[in-house]
Amino acid sequence: MGDILSRNGLQAARESAEQLNDVIAQVTDAQWDLPSACAGWRVIDIIAHLAALAHEAVTPPPPDPSAPTVRERYHDYRVNQRRAYTHAQVIEEWQTYGPRQLDLLEEAQDGERSEETVAVPGLGTYPRHMLANTMAFNVFCHLRNDMLAPDGPLPIRVPAPTDGLVAPAVKFMLAGLPQMQGTELTATVTEPLVLRLTGPGAMTVTVHPADAPNELLTVSSGRDGFIEITSTATDFIRWATQRKNWRDYCQITGDRSAAQPFLDRLNII
DSSP: OGGGOOSOHHHHHHHHHHHHHHHHTTOOTTGGGSBOSSTTOBHHHHHHHHHHHHHHHHSOOOOOTTSOSSHHHHHHHHHHTTTTSOHHHHHHHHHHHHHHHHHHHHHTTSSGGGGSEEEETTTEEEEGGGHHHHHHHHHHHIIIIIIBTTTSSBOOOOOOOOHHHHHHHHHHHHHHHHHHSHHHHHTTOSSOEEEEEESTTOEEEEEEOOSSTTSOOEEEESOOSSEEEEEEHHHHHHHTTTSSOGGGTOEEESOHHHHHHHHHHOOOO
16 A cells, blocks of 8 residues: 555645635635535534644544544534534634644654554554645545535635645545445455546556455555546545545446445445
């Protein structure tokens, strides 16, 4: 897996955070309460989610036995804790802790500790330097898919996605792919599946079957199979998080029946 990782996640995280702050400055008070494209969350709740992640990265909270263990429900739990905040309080938390999170991520890019593995509850383990990719993914995905039109409610334009923004987000997704659903996803892959992503963030990787039912899939760079799934990288961020149906975005060559169970089950958080 290491050959598909990179250390450009920090720059992507910084750039997406800057774009998010530019959008925040243009949102009206009424728009903050519009439903986002993330089910159950308003636009302001997207900021609350990102603020909670940043705050916890900077100041890890004490153990909370009442917190859900399922990662998606945990995110809902932290957002719900902020429901009584004013819009200004939510934005202040993000704009206070987002930059501090970026500073921590920068410190994690070099030195011996950069390769230490860090457990992210519900998401797997990653080299410390790659935590920057998680922020790059979160901000890019929520901003462009949940807040902004056409899927979100905000008619605000941001620069077109670039390789530098998309590739780090996708690389986190690929690192998390074998881990987040564990053996549930392992059971869906019986032969190598080539994933060819095009456009900004283009890359080709192969998802390999696990050696045993209780083990995890592996992902390697390059093409090493006869079943190929083709999609743009930006669309991959949409359908692999189950925001969209993969059938509307993927072309499959080879045995479609071998790819379909994997595509149906894949859900990267």
